[in-house]
Amino acid sequence: MASIMFSEAFTAIFCFIILCVLLFKKPHDILLRNWPVLGMLPGLLVEFHRIYDFSVEILRSSNLTFTFKGPWYSGMDMLFTVDQANIHHIVSSNFSNYTKGPDFKEVFDVLGDGILTTDSELWKNLRKASKVMFSHQEFRRLLMSTTRRKIKEGFIPLFNHLAEEGAVVDLQDVFVRFTFDTTLVTVTGSTDPRSLCVEMPEADEFAKALNDVGEGIMYRHVKPRFLWKLQRWVGFGQEKKLSKADATLTRMCEQFISAKREEITQNSNHEAADLLTSHMKLDATKYNLLNPNDDKFLRDTMLSFILAGRDATASALTWFFWLLSENPQVVTKIRQEINTNLQRTNGQERPHYDDIIECLNKLDYLRSALYEAMRLYPPVPFERMTPVRPDLLPSGHKVDASMKVLIFLYALGRMEAVWGQDALEFKPERWVSKTGAFIEEPSYKFFAFFGGPRSCLGKHLAMNLMKTVVVEILQNFDIQAVKGQKIEPATGPILRMKHGLRVTLTKTCSS
Ligand code: HEM
Numbered sequence: 001m002a003s004i005m006f007s008e009a010f011t012a013i014f015c016f017i018i019l020c021v022l023l024f025k026k027p028h029d030i031l032l033r034n035w036p037v038l039g040m041l042p043g044l045l046v047e048f049h050r051i052y053d054f055s056v057e058i059l060r061s062s063n064l065t066f067t068f069k070g071p072w073y074s075g076m077d078m079l080f081t082v083d084q085a086n087i088h089h090i091v092s093s094n095f096s097n098y099t100k101g102p103d104f105k106e107v108f109d110v111l112g113d114g115i116l117t118t119d120s121e122l123w124k125n126l127r128k129a130s131k132v133m134f135s136h137q138e139f140r141r142l143l144m145s146t147t148r149r150k151i152k153e154g155f156i157p158l159f160n161h162l163a164e165e166g167a168v169v170d171l172q173d174v175f176v177r178f179t180f181d182t183t184l185v186t187v188t189g190s191t192d193p194r195s196l197c198v199e200m201p202e203a204d205e206f207a208k209a210l211n212d213v214g215e216g217i218m219y220r221h222v223k224p225r226f227l228w229k230l231q232r233w234v235g236f237g238q239e240k241k242l243s244k245a246d247a248t249l250t251r252m253c254e255q256f257i258s259a260k261r262e263e264i265t266q267n268s269n270h271e272a273a274d275l276l277t278s279h280m281k282l283d284a285t286k287y288n289l290l291n292p293n294d295d296k297f298l299r300d301t302m303l304s305f306i307l308a309g310r311d312a313t314a315s316a317l318t319w320f321f322w323l324l325s326e327n328p329q330v331v332t333k334i335r336q337e338i339n340t341n342l343q344r345t346n347g348q349e350r351p352h353y354d355d356i357i358e359c360l361n362k363l364d365y366l367r368s369a370l371y372e373a374m375r376l377y378p379p380v381p382f383e384r385m386t387p388v389r390p391d392l393l394p395s396g397h398k399v400d401a402s403m404k405v406l407i408f409l410y411a412l413g414r415m416e417a418v419w420g421q422d423a424l425e426f427k428p429e430r431w432v433s434k435t436g437a438f439i440e441e442p443s444y445k446f447f448a449f450f451g452g453p454r455s456c457l458g459k460h461l462a463m464n465l466m467k468t469v470v471v472e473i474l475q476n477f478d479i480q481a482v483k484g485q486k487i488e489p490a491t492g493p494i495l496r497m498k499h500g501l502r503v504t505l506t507k508t509c510s511s
Pocket of ligand 1: 130309312450455457
């Protein structure tokens with residue numbers, strides 16, 4: 001009975017949308033129209049498959065802020081903004097009024113009470129504990145040494161093999177494998193799934209479950225809440241897959257946790273720097289809401305870091321290498337910079353950590369190119385916040401507590417009003433001043449790592465990791481994107497390429 005009602009309702013909405021498309025030639029006319037009962041939903045549904053480009057058009061034509069009216073009583077009213085003053089207000093000056101909110105936590109329920117989904121005191125405790133861990137030299141060294149080992153034992157043999165065979169590979173898949181292996185070692189201290197190797201094995205149970213979680217969460221964004229909740233209750237379709245993935249992740253995290261406890265019990269001087277050890281050894285007296293003996297706390301912390309570390313970095317690297325393949329002059333300049341600055345570590349089997357960081361810090365043009373790629377293709381394409389109390393934004397727009405506020409990072413990087421007339425061009429030079437110094441933009445303008453008290457904790461680590469990968473690849477290989485392939489973003493919480501990035505490789509003359 002319920003399914004018949006759904007299909008009737010769906011057919012009615014579908015017919016209505018088709019009618020709108022026929023009546024109004026320009027899609028904007030549809031979205032900007034606030035229909036009785038349905039609000040602006042019909043237009044949004046029509047454009048959902050290209051939501052990022054559509055957000056650019058809408059925000060450009062509405063002076064950077066747009067109020068979306070959802071169907072009556074649906075709680076779907078939203079404010080879209082890319083106005084810098086609004087962003088600063090929301091994430092910094094009036095930060096306490098904007099939370100992730102209960103809806104967000106519900107959609108991302110697989111992450112439990114991890115740092116990415118919680119608010120208020122619990123989030124403060126988690127942030128403080130993570131900050132302590134990120135500040136430890138040993139943790140940073142672990143990430144850097146794992147990255148370098150992965151490049152040597154994973155990337156280079158695989159790329160050599162592909163270059164010799166002249167084979168095509170999906171570079172996005174390669175980067176997801178790379179960041180998955182690296183993140184899991186950094187989190188557990190020992191488990192290396194070795195998904196990045198010449199054989200390119202099928203994703204293991206853990207990686208598959210993570211992929212299913214990403215997909216399931218994306219569907220929850222586009223389905224009405226009552227529908228996915230009903231599906232979850234019945235145990236059907238995407239929700240069934242999601243529940244299975246959740247169970248797999250919990251089981252595997254429990255295995256990591258008990259193995260680590262065993263390791264610590266057997267060796268009382270256990271001094272490992274990984275995330276799990278660091279959180280198991282938390283000084284509980286400093287965090288009234290964290291319990292290092294609670295497996296659920298450890299599970300939620302592990303999963304949040306794996307998701308935060310894996311997907312965003314892989315996305316950034318994929319778009320970056322595609323932009324390089326389209327802009328060979330930028331590759332030449334990056335190579336020149338590498339050759340000028342990296343003599344000190346070149347050829348050393350195990351260069352000192354401080355030397356590596358010192359050299360990476362000199363690569364300002366590479367930093368500009370990476371920032372420029374993330375300006376146009378931010379790995380996290382939108383951020384959603386819930387106001388606690390009604391508020392008046394600097395742009396003059398009112399928000400009330402029943403609305404959601406969406407900051408569209410993808411559109412922000414493409415606004416002529418923010419970045420100038422050449423906003424759509426990939427130009428690393430925009431980050432370089434006349435004296436050659438790097439131009440640091442405020443976070444509410446370059447927002448890829450978020451801003452204010454909730455900004456990305458892994459920013460510097462991610463930048464060092466990406467620079468290391470780029471240096472190693474460009475010193476050894478030329479990458480060519482396969483001609484004629486369709487490059488477009490997939491709709492989802494992470495800006496992945498919908499069809500991957502197919503490339504071929506050749507060894508550089510100097511390698
Ligand atoms: C290019 C790579 C990366 C980008 C663009 C990026 C971007 C972001 C963004 C936009 C947020 C805010 C998310 C939100 O609150 O909804 C965030 C949060 C976070 N990121 Fe990253 N990230 C990257 C890599 C990493 C890595 C490698 C790590 C860890 C090793 C990491 C750790 C975190 C953590 C812990 C948070 C939560 C901060 C909080 O809520 O207090 N990120 N990141």
